[in-house]
Amino acid sequence: MRAEFAWMASYYRGSWNALLAIVSVAVAGALLAPAQPHIVRLIFDHAIPEGHTALLVGLALLLLAVRFAGGALSLLSRHLTLTVTRGVTMEIRRAIIAGLYDQPSEFHDFSAPGRLQKRIVHDTEQLENHMQAVLSVGLPALLGAMTLTLMMASMSWQVTGILLVLAPPLWFTTRLSNTFLKRNLKDFQAQFELFNKGIYFVLRHMDLTRIRAFEDGELDRQTGILARLRESGVRMSRGFEIHNQIQNVATSVIAIVLLVSGGIAIQHGMLKVGDFVALYIAAAMLSGQSIRLASVIPDVFMIRDVVDRLRELPQRSAPALRAGSALPAFKGCIELEGVSFRRGSRPILRRVDLTIRPGRHLAIRGANGAGKSTLVQLVLGLLKPSEGRLTADGVPYDELDLAALRRKIGFVPQRPDFFGGTLLENIIYGRPEATTEDVDDALRKAGIDDFVRSLPNGLETLVGEGGVTISGGQGQRLAIAAALVARPRLLVFDEPTNHLDPMAVTAIIDTLRRESADTAVLTISHASALIGSADAVFDLTAGRLTPAEEASA
Template sequence: MTARGDRGYSPLAINVPMWREYTRFYHGSRRALISTVLVSVGQSLLVLPIAVLVRYAFDKVITNRDSGLLLLIGASILLVYMRLREELLGKLYTLSRAYYTVVDRSKLHASIVQDSDRLDAMSNALVAQLIPAIVTSVALSIVLTFLNWLLFLVLMGVTPLLFLASARIGKTLQERVRTFYRSFQTFSKGTLFVLQVMDLTRIQSGERFELDRQKKHLEDLQLTSAAMAWLSAALGLFQYTAIISTGIIILIIGGLSVARGSMTLGQLLSFYVAFGLLGTYLQIIGAAVPQVIAGNQSLATLFKVLRTEDEAPYSGRRQIAFQGKVSLESVTFQYKNQPVLHDVSLTLRPGTTLAIVGPNGAGKSTIVNLILGFYRPQHGQLRADGNPYSVLDLADLRRQMGVVMQDPIIFAGTILENITYGDPDLSAERVAEAAHMATADEFIQDLPNGYGTFVGESGVLLSGGQRQRIAIARALARRPRVLILDEPTNHLDRAAVRQVMANLRGIDTPLATLIISHDTDVIGVADIVSRLQEGRIVSSERVAVATAGNQ
């Protein structure tokens, strides 16, 4: 797992491939952006012929200039960072599980949320402010060679009045900003949720479901951002008009100087136009440069995520009507050069419960990850109904499996939302059937709101056993052909496990069940028990099954 272009990143450095990737998000908006920048620069350069500029400043610039350009720029920029954020979220689901075992998820979350926000600010500052302001300031600096220092001091004296007037309009803008940040926090929370439940999403094959849900957050963020942007434009237009108005004071004072003969009329008009605009553009540059520097650094961080090269374990496309037979054939696997499994051969068959028992660290959970296709063995192969994993669509195969991990993932929401995660359209009958088989219906019926009961963050309002039962119900709700229970006795007692297994034996479609445990007492619910020690199968035997009523 590598990222292209890791070397040479600096907040001030210009990385050509990185910026080329950035401009890709302007596809479909480039013409509008280029046009607005050129028009903005062209209008700004009108300061050079002073007489023409004065006419434009009072007759056209105040009423027309800013609003039209901001309309085009704002629409284009919103499209750019919408595309960027959607591509980043999509990229998360293309990275392998191995990537998430080594990456700092909190930093990755900060990169996607905070850095994309800084990049949005940089895009606005660069296109709408910095480029036109720099060109104009260079031109105005030439004119300023002839300025009058006394009028400069007078103009600086009225600047505080402009800030006071702007503060009143700013109160309304603050409310728009708060609304935007609430939407942004929702987006941030949603992105963090994506990272926290990555395994659950893949197990449930809920990638499309999750992407659609997060896209709704993005659309809300776009609307609130647009509302904030338009009010910001109104504030900017007022400030510009106020600057021109205060310039009238300069004209009065300067007019007296012209009457006394200490200035010419041309010098006065030059000062009025050139110096007033230069002060404005210098403020724009001062505000934009830090945003561009921060945005360039954020762009470097996001560029690394987008360009991460992470080869998927499998890339097959064949989809099958899975019957539930999974075979591991002479599988040897190592992780980061550490041997984990050695020449392991196992077969999971429909209608049979296979238990793999062994001490912690023996490699039991690794077998689960291999069956799910999260990793690929260095030697040997896996088959599903006789088909090599290498030719199969593993996302489709996982959709036909039910998995309950050692630490079940329960998210903040209702019991119903947790059971139907990835399959929100499941019928009430399917949900009730799954809850019954998982023996979860017993406590759900006793809750005041039943399936609508809110479970708290990470299911904190439920006991460990209740969380485990909900996770089992979720795995069974899609009627899988394979059920994998990783350490079920961590949160359920042996009697509860036996009851669940007895319920499963009563269903019409034969179910292949795999139980992973360090507890040798699970032997009583298995047809076949394989003992794993130091990554090797040391024994495998068929046993008599104990039913729920024979405990």
């Protein structure tokens, strides 16, 4: 529990003043709670027996004012709690998102997006709700129960002592109920996790299931998951009901014992009627506070479980890949010196030496699995080498602001990624400073300006998620335009002939080199026609990079 508390405290560190205000309001409410029984005692011991109508009305109005004050403090506590918890939730989400950006590409290659999404969205929402319950319900209930217990003891320690004798067995019964409740909650959460994964699988792999004619089998599998979720939900609901009934029984036992012991105390002259009524009201209030306090016990359990899951996610406090701050005027020169990369114990690249110079077109060819994509990710600063070093214009990557470097590199992936939005939004994403002239020039160089002009809505044409509304060739050209819009000093193509013929890509590169002679180009491709236009060709085999024969410029 200590680790979970330390994790939460790290995010609440900037909200100590607000937390102090929440505690202060809770203390004020707790000190106000005994006022109601005391006012009732004055009514029964003085105002009514003495026939003092003015005192009776005054005390009644005072009682009403106390109730209003208690309600106002409750609203204030709720407002402060909402402000604090939502602010902390925002910081946790921001830290996790930032932490994900700090991770190397291999982290995301082996992470399920659906699982990460649930953690960031649902778990943080749960944490916020549970913390609100603890701070706005549990804390005032705990302080209120303490002050009411002290008040009852000051009025009649004998009756209070009898009630305290009942506390251990009632506490043990409640603790046993909480144990079963916690078990049911964890089981339901596990089954809900399976349900969430199942729905994600169904939606994500709909075509795969249909192509393999496994609809009935998959439906049976999901039905089994739903059945287990239903059974777990029933057990959890039943556990909550049993827990509530135990609380009700405990409340009834306390009320009956108080009624009998208080009646005996009155018979023996140990209590006045007003004292007994006040004691009874205080006990009823204490019972209510105890029930409220018990109601947040599941929230405490859930906070611990949710924090355990959130702590597994990377956060900005972890070392970032772009830890450097140097920002040279990058001219397009990148050098790899003895660079090796391992994934676990498996070597991917072995002591690679490569120099990319401004105005030069380098091509790398190799079989699938040779390490070409890994090499590209190293150049982009998305991976860190196991050995060796990379430099940009002579500055080591470890000293660079790699995000700033990537802004000067245009990358065209072999499978372009598009989000639901307009053509313009997809092209200038990450480049908000791009002008209309930049966009038009990039479209022209990519050879897709005529296509865009032919569309009824032009650049405002909507693109479906993943680019489903455009062809592969159009998507490839749009990805090239998106890379060119920032006027990069280095342009990297990763298998650009997947959807375009080599001559089309060659024409684009020739245009770029003619109009931007200082731009460096790095191409990863199998197409001989495309490789043939490069200034130098390298072969990547089993992680080793070797020069091929020089190509004619």
